[in-house]
Structures are given as C-alpha cells and as structure tokens.
Amino acid sequence: MEAKLDSDVIQVTADSVNIHHPDGTQTMLPHLWLRDNCPCDQCRVVETQEKRFILSTVDADIAPTEVSLDSHQLGIIWPDNHRTQFPLSIIDQLLIPEPKHSQPWPQNFIPHSFDWLLFLTDNQTTVAALTQFMQQGVIVLSGAPTQSESLELLAPVLGPIREVLFDRIHNVSVTGHVYNIAHTSLGLPPHNDFASYSFPPSVQALHMLQNEVPGGESIVVDGWAILEQLRLDHPEYFEILCQFPVPFREFDEDNETYAVEPMVRCDTDGNIQSLRFSNQLMQMMNPMQQGIKQFYRAYRELCVRIMHRQSDARATFRLQGGQLLLVAAHRVLHARESFQPVGARHLQDAYFELDNIANKLRQLQALERDAQNVR
C-alpha cells in the first residue's frame, strides 16, 4: 500500500478511518487502534520505545475530529486536541505477515550436523545451525566434549538451562537413578519429555557421553508433520486431540509432577504450536468420561502414525559419544531402539527454551546485517 497525494481517498466511519487506494484495495484503521498506537513522544516512553498511553483513558467510541493524509503520513486530531502523526510506512510493515520459521523435512531427512566448537565460537556457524534448528526442529552437534555436565557450556548460545524437577542435568544410563523407562535398556517409543508439566520444556539437548553398546539407535519424529497429515485425513480426530484433556504424571520418591492438558495445541490461526505425547507418562482416565471412546479412536490413529517405522516424518541414526542431539521438543519427538547393555551407554539431558534460541538468532542476524552495512 502506498498512499499517493490526491489519489487515495479517506473515509471516516463511526469506528474506523478507511483509506481507499487507486487499485481498489482498502486499508481499515479502527479508531481505538489508531489512538492506542499513537507514536508520539507523549504516548511512548521515549527512552525504551515502550507504549505509555493507556487505552482506558479514552471512550470506547472515540473518533477523530480531523483526518488528513499525505503521501507519507496520516494526521489525526482527537477530541481532546491530541495530535497523532502516523507514518504510513509503519502500517505497510504491519500488513506483511510474520515469516514462518518451521519447514517440513525433505525426504530421507537426517539431522544436519554442526561442529560443537564452531557452534559456540563462530557466529556464521551459529546462525546457520540455529536457522536450521528453527526450520527443522532438530540438529546434531559433533565433536562435543565427553565430560559430564558439558551441557552447561551451551548457555551462551542456547540461553539458560530450563530447570525441572529430578535433576538440573539428567543422567540416562542403566546404572543410575531409575525413575523412567529411559533408564532401562528397553526401546523408548517416540515422546517428548515432561508432558507432566503445564508448559513442558520447549528444547531438549541429549548429549551422548559414551555409546559402546550394540543397538540403541536414536530416532526423531516430526510430530507436526504427522499432525498435519492427520488433520487432512481425519479432521475430526485432530479436533478431538486439540480438545480432550489427558493426564500425564512423572514421579519418584521425592517428586510428583502432574498436568492435564490436550495433546495438541494450536494458535488462534490454527497453526500447530505443540504436541504433547508420552506413552509412558500418560495416566488412566475415567472410563465413563464423556467423549472417551472418540478420544481413544483419535489417539490410536495418532499413535499408529507416530509408531510407523517407515514414516517420512521419522529419521533414525546412531548418536556417538561426543555427539549431541538438539530438538525443538514441542514439535520433534525423540526415541531410541532397545540396546544390549553389554557396555557403557551414558547420555545426559538438559532443557532450554525456544524463545531464548529465537532471541539469540535475531541478535546474531542483526549483528551480521550491521557488519554488512559497514562493509
């Protein structure tokens, strides 16, 4: 949209200012929106660019007393004589939809591997790796140290560790604290961790310190790809999974974590935000509960697709000692094949938050842009 002098026409209705463009399109700006977003120095905190004006200070039916338009800005005078000058470029920016990070996996996908040291020290590698991570929800780091608690070293890039109960850094081996199927040599079906929290950790790092056993291949499953296909094939099942509350519990002698949530969460546009899936943590439900038969059919169908070994949404690979798997845990489920406990296999887990990773990527991209502008 570009307002051209004399060619755009403004119309003021009871609740909005409408700009009619020569190409027949229209931009509609509600009065309350215009007043709320006034960019003047009185209405913002100048030092921080935060909004200062509070909408409760005007009537619900506030309307401009005067409106003018030139090629660059919209001018408004309000009943109390407050003046708003609204640059049209700001409105143009808002009309562009936010780019979506996530992308589907290509055929025969195996997570990309990045060098641990470069990931931590070389901005270009960090940007490439985090971009990949935001797009596909999974990367591998190779050449990581094999010392215990090396996951602490990732904080400068991934942000602070998201602590949950049990441990700050969780040990997964058959010789340690056994409170979960992961601490046995059994195969682990695809799941995400801490479904028993209202907001489970959104990123999980699985760091292999030692892997000297036959079997135990790592598996990742793109939960969102499976859900999108399920939504196409059985929209009614998808809807049930978005609505039906399911209890999850993880506990030991000292802890009792419990949450009752639907397995699937979407944003208000219907974009999938998270899948919560853990066969091992899911609890028994009231068998007489309304809708439970339908829920179980929907859940079974989801389960069939998640467990399908030849699915395009699944990748299987071996995580060696000194390799680390990073997953966007609200999207990508992790699993492992059973193994023979005839040697050492020691994995450590820690959790992070996707918001902090998105922040890091934005910061590094801004640095790159600044560097390019200087050149």
Ligand SMILES: [Fe+2]
């Ligand atoms: Fe897990």
Ligand SMILES: [Zn+2]
């Ligand atoms: Zn103002």
